[in-house]
Amino acid sequence: MVSAIPSTEPLSLEDVTKTYRRGAAAANRAISLTFRAGELIALIGHNGAGKTTLLNQIIGTTKPSSGDIRYGTASLVAKPDLARRVASMMPQMYAPLTGVTPLQAIASIDRLRGLSGANARREASTLIDQLDIAQWQGTGGEKLSGGLRRLTSYAMAVIAPPPVLLIDEPTNDVDPVRRPLIWRHLRRLADEGHIVVVVTHNLLEIQRTADRYVLQNGNVLIDSTPRQLSQQARTTTLSVSVRSGAEITTTPPAARVHPIDQDGRLLLDLEPTHILDAVAWVLERVDAGEVDGYTLAPASLESLYEGITDDER
Known part of the structure; x- marks a missing residue:
């Protein structure tokens, strides 16, 4: 169940x-956007494009040099304590888990958000099951792999979720089996009425999930829905699953040939x-x-992203 x-x-x-x-150059500049209930927004862009800075500004840990951020009519810049009540953030860095288990860490956040001890453990256990990490729920954090620490950090951010969820690179180090579990959970949170903003470089995964893409490079380059983006496409993408150990030595004529990725695609x-x-x-x-x-499908988000960013260089 998604709280x-x-x-x-x-x-x-x-x-x-x-x-x-x-x-110095601005980390971000003149950004004006409105995110609404029920939206899952993908915030994409190169390293150093100001995406994490933007999340930190929303959560109130980084104050804008100018401009304002509002939740309804309330200014989160003027009231950073309100920002941390209406929003939760999963940062890029791992949560400090030395000496605590995933169950303890997740349940402790649940209690901070108002649940009683028994209810907090029950909610935490349910989320742990949804992410398929129950096998490690009693393991000390220092013994967990990077992927399991990442999943625990994700769970700590979304347990008893507030209205706004800011998720920075949720699937880094996470194995291919559990990545879809994260995206499905985020999709359910948005469908329940939360505002979900996700920073990611995994364009294939977010293409299947997001309602809206915001491409940022200090400023907003594009703010578009999947349908609007596909209508801009002038090409079709052939996605080929290369068998492990096979060597592709020739390719047909193409507007662009991408290197084979880590998934053999x-x-x-x-x-x-x-x-x-x-x-x-x-x-x-x-x-x-x-x-x-x-x-064979209309141009992928990855292809469109490369074309747009190439035009900006």
């Missing part, structure tokens, strides 16, 4: 700018005139035992 204190107010950023040192962006040759090529690779499967 829900749904958002009834929009979260608005009004001309938010942050400069850490006089004369090769992406080719195809103009309409490329498609027939590409399909013939991939069928030959299947017959040769080099490819396990393939999909």
